Amino acid sequence: MTVRVALLQHASPAGSDRAQILQTFAAMAREAKSKGAQIIATQELFASHYFCQIEDSARMDLAESIPGPTSTFLSNLARELDVEITASLFERRTAGIYHNTSIYMNRGGEIIGKYRKMHIPDDPRFYEKFYFTPGDLGWQVVDGCAKAGLLICWDQWYPEAARLTTLLGAEIIFYPTAIGWWHGETESDKRQQREAWITMHRAHAIANGVWVAAINRVGTEGDLKFWGSSMVISPSGEVVAEASTDEPCVLVVDCNLALIEETRRGWPFLRDRRIDAFGGLACRMLDAPVANR
Amino acid sequence: MTVRVALLQHASPAGSDRAQILQTFAAMAREAKSKGAQIIATQELFASHYFCQIEDSARMDLAESIPGPTSTFLSNLARELDVEITASLFERRTAGIYHNTSIYMNRGGEIIGKYRKMHIPDDPRFYEKFYFTPGDLGWQVVDGCAKAGLLICWDQWYPEAARLTTLLGAEIIFYPTAIGWWHGETESDKRQQREAWITMHRAHAIANGVWVAAINRVGTEGDLKFWGSSMVISPSGEVVAEASTDEPCVLVVDCNLALIEETRRGWPFLRDRRIDAFGGLACRMLDAPVANR
Numbered sequence: 001m002t003v004r005v006a007l008l009q010h011a012s013p014a015g016s017d018r019a020q021i022l023q024t025f026a027a028m029a030r031e032a033k034s035k036g037a038q039i040i041a042t043q044e045l046f047a048s049h050y051f052c053q054i055e056d057s058a059r060m061d062l063a064e065s066i067p068g069p070t071s072t073f074l075s076n077l078a079r080e081l082d083v084e085i086t087a088s089l090f091e092r093r094t095a096g097i098y099h100n101t102s103i104y105m106n107r108g109g110e111i112i113g114k115y116r117k118m119h120i121p122d123d124p125r126f127y128e129k130f131y132f133t134p135g136d137l138g139w140q141v142v143d144g145c146a147k148a149g150l151l152i153c154w155d156q157w158y159p160e161a162a163r164l165t166t167l168l169g170a171e172i173i174f175y176p177t178a179i180g181w182w183h184g185e186t187e188s189d190k191r192q193q194r195e196a197w198i199t200m201h202r203a204h205a206i207a208n209g210v211w212v213a214a215i216n217r218v219g220t221e222g223d224l225k226f227w228g229s230s231m232v233i234s235p236s237g238e239v240v241a242e243a244s245t246d247e248p249c250v251l252v253v254d255c256n257l258a259l260i261e262e263t264r265r266g267w268p269f270l271r272d273r274r275i276d277a278f279g280g281l282a283c284r285m286l287d288a289p290v291a292n293r
Numbered sequence: 294m295t296v297r298v299a300l301l302q303h304a305s306p307a308g309s310d311r312a313q314i315l316q317t318f319a320a321m322a323r324e325a326k327s328k329g330a331q332i333i334a335t336q337e338l339f340a341s342h343y344f345c346q347i348e349d350s351a352r353m354d355l356a357e358s359i360p361g362p363t364s365t366f367l368s369n370l371a372r373e374l375d376v377e378i379t380a381s382l383f384e385r386r387t388a389g390i391y392h393n394t395s396i397y398m399n400r401g402g403e404i405i406g407k408y409r410k411m412h413i414p415d416d417p418r419f420y421e422k423f424y425f426t427p428g429d430l431g432w433q434v435v436d437g438c439a440k441a442g443l444l445i446c447w448d449q450w451y452p453e454a455a456r457l458t459t460l461l462g463a464e465i466i467f468y469p470t471a472i473g474w475w476h477g478e479t480e481s482d483k484r485q486q487r488e489a490w491i492t493m494h495r496a497h498a499i500a501n502g503v504w505v506a507a508i509n510r511v512g513t514e515g516d517l518k519f520w521g522s523s524m525v526i527s528p529s530g531e532v533v534a535e536a537s538t539d540e541p542c543v544l545v546v547d548c549n550l551a552l553i554e555e556t557r558r559g560w561p562f563l564r565d566r567r568i569d570a571f572g573g574l575a576c577r578m579l580d581a582p583v584a585n586r
Contacts, residue, residue, distance in 0.1 A: 118567045138570055139579075157562045159452030159500055160571050167579040196499045196530045203496030206489045207452055237489045269450045270578075274411045277431055278453050278575045282568050286432075286460040 001258040003146045005172065006032030006040045007251040009230040009243045011219030014049035021047055022073055028250050033081040035252045038145050042087040043217045043230070044153050044176040045100070051090075053222050055130045063092035066103060067111065075109035082107050084144045088152060088176035091116070093133075100132040102150040102176060104142040113142030115150035119158055125182060125223055128154070141168040146257060149173035149210070156197070156214065160281065162204035166270075171257050172211040173204065179216055180226035194227050198239070206237035209264040211255045218246055235263040294551040296439045298465065299325030299333045300544040302523040302536045304512030307342035314340055315366055321543050326374040328545045331438050335380040336510045336523070337446050337469040338393070344383075346515050348423040356385035359396060360404065368402035375400050377437045381445060381469035384409070386426075393425040395443040395469060397435040406435030408443035412451055418475060418516055421447070434461040439550060442466035442503070449490070449507070453574065455497035459563075464550050465504040466497065472509055473519035487520050491532070499530035502557040504548045511539055528556035 008028045012021050025046065032040050045051075047070050051059045064070055070089055078085045084106055091101035100120070104113030116135030120128050139161065142148045149170030155161040156175050165173055179197060181190045197214075205212040211234065218228040230243040232253040243249035264270060280286050301321045305314050318339065325333050338344075340363050344352045357363055363382055371378045377399055384394035393413070397406035409428030413421050432454065435441045442463030448454040449468050458466055472490060474483045490507075498505045504527065511521040523536040525546040536542035557563060573579050 118570060119565050121565065123561075134567070139573070154565065157500060157560070158566065159456065159496070160566065160574060163452065164571070164573050164579070167573060167576060169579075192529055192531060196495075199492055199495045199530055200499055202489075202492045203452070203500075206493055207450060207496075236485055237492055238485060267450070268416075272412050272414065272447065273451065273453065273577070274427070275575050275577055277411060278457070280432070280457050280460060281453060281574045282571045283460060284566070284568055285563075286457070286462075 002254050002256045003172070004036050004038050004252060004254050005213055005232065006035070006037035007213055007215045007230045007232065007243070008032065008040060008042055009215060009218060009228055009251065010043070010248040012046060012049055012217060013219055014221055016049070018047050018070070022070070026077055029077055029081060031250045032252060033083055035250070037083060037252055039084045039086065039148070041174050041213060041215050042176055043215045044088045044178040045090055046088055046176070048090065049221050050178045050217070050224065052128050052131055053125045053224065055127045060098055060131065063090045063098045066091050066101060066114070071103060071111065075105055075111070078105040078107060079109035086148060086150065086174050097133050098131055099135060100128065100152055102152055102174070104144060104148060104150065106144060112144070113140055113148070113150060115140035115152070117152040117155065118161065119154040121154040139164040139168055141165060141170045146255065147171040151175050153177040153179065156200055159204065159207065162208055166208035166210055170210055171260055172213055172255055175201065175212070175214040177214055177216045178226060180224040182223055183225065194229065198229070198231070201231065202233055202237040202239065205233040205235055207269060209235045209260055209267070209269065211235060211260070218248060235260050295547050295549045296465070297329050297331050297545060297547050298506055298525065299328070299330035300506055300508045300523045300525065300536070301325065301333060301335055302508060302511060302521055302544065303336070303541040305339060305342055305510060306512055307514055309342070311340050311363070315363070319370055322370055322374060324543045325545060326376055328543070330376060330545055332377045332379065332441070334467050334506060334508050335469055336508045337381045337471040338383055339381055339469070341383065342514050343471045343510070343517065345420050345424055346418045346517065348420045353391055353424065356383045356391045359384050359394060359407070364396060364404065368398055368404070371398040371400060372402035379441060379443065379467050390426050391424055392428060393421065393445055395445055395467070397437060397441060397443065399437060405437070406433055406441070406443060408433035408445070410445040410448065411454065412447040414447040432457040432461055434458060434463045439548065440464040444468050446470040446472065449493055452497065452500065455501055459501035459503050463503055464553055465506055465548055468494065468505065468507040470507055470509045471519060473517040475516055476518065487522065491522070491524070494524065495526055495530040495532065498526040498528055500562060502528045502553055502560070502562065504528060504553070511541060528553050
């Protein structure tokens, strides 16, 4: 009932080319395999720098079809290492439709799962709405050596996404992410932001009784310093392993899937959800209150 | 834009009679008023011991109609002190229908809001499903000196409840609660439980950009030691004030409501919710996955 997961945290700076990043990644994946990893997870958009800091349509050239060169590289790696891989890619679906997409490969290198980021941010230096068409595949759980829920970065702020992925049967939810500090922020704001990010992931684990894995990049790119801190959280909300804020890391963690049922029996939250009164969750705002809406 | 809130944490042990508890409460309320409180909040079922540790139908005698003696006492107190009060009561609605209910009184002592606990737990020593009929008033926000969301204890584990209350316009969500440790648990489990409880409240604040106030009791009652730790959390998820795990406390905190808009502009989570894909939240479980369900 235990699955060994490896989170690969690294820098993918502007200026490094894709081949170079993929070689770095492959070396880390081999290290993970040597440590017994069964599932290897990438950070968000791992194969390039975080290109969304400006709006530049030429950067859409970074997108690839799926399958495409990067996914084929990963499929070959999964087959070679006999591991499952979940990877975050910039997907070119057709001219003018690009997605922020996670795929999941089995040990044979076959793509057995795909999720397109549903919640798309747009903040100064994170102009993702410019690049990414919102996902249209809904919530996704893949039947790998664990039932793997696929969510991406901004989704992490939405309890709805974690809940829906749980209701589909997820045992481990993977959140590749690219989150960092802008150099103009105060130290206090920086601390608060990272802490809020950790808190949300822990809350997803607790509320749903699932394992959560968040994989973030490190390094400075332009105005942003990505804060790493990739982590794995148990179904009771304990951070069982955490990478540093600065260094690359192959974070290998055993996830005991039996803890899911044990935790949910102890705190049976899923039993008591008032589904008769949740209709309002599909509203933008409940401007005109209605009882039991 | 700042509202001063007082959380009244105290013991309400078995053996103390209601008049005695109400006098203790009134003294604490006067202290809160002397410190400038505008809203006073009680812990869950503050007017009696936590009677749900066994299933005994005679204990339903503790329930009162609303309005009834306890609510009238509180209305008089609100009028006398010129404060708003939100209080958690054991409500007798009719023979055989009892609720775990929060009411909200304005400064004139008038009851201007009522919420009946929607999520009812049932665990060893917390046999609430025996006593409390699930609420049928839906989610409630009261137009007091702040827009006050009313949720109760077990609701705290449900992101859906916090979200719906936020969508109704809540600025501060009040969670009267009765949560504690069973003497048979390990120290490690106890730490983890309290931390999970704090984490969930912080996550509600972060995900929704609202103030959160949780009011818990202290003291040992039978097999349970209630862990106090009443707290107020800012819209960015910072615990701005916290009571001890052991002692009674009048926790007086200024809540700057302007932080709500500031926080939500910085992290505009409410803007991006994928309401087109949230239908599944009203399901118990998504046994048969359907895209975009």
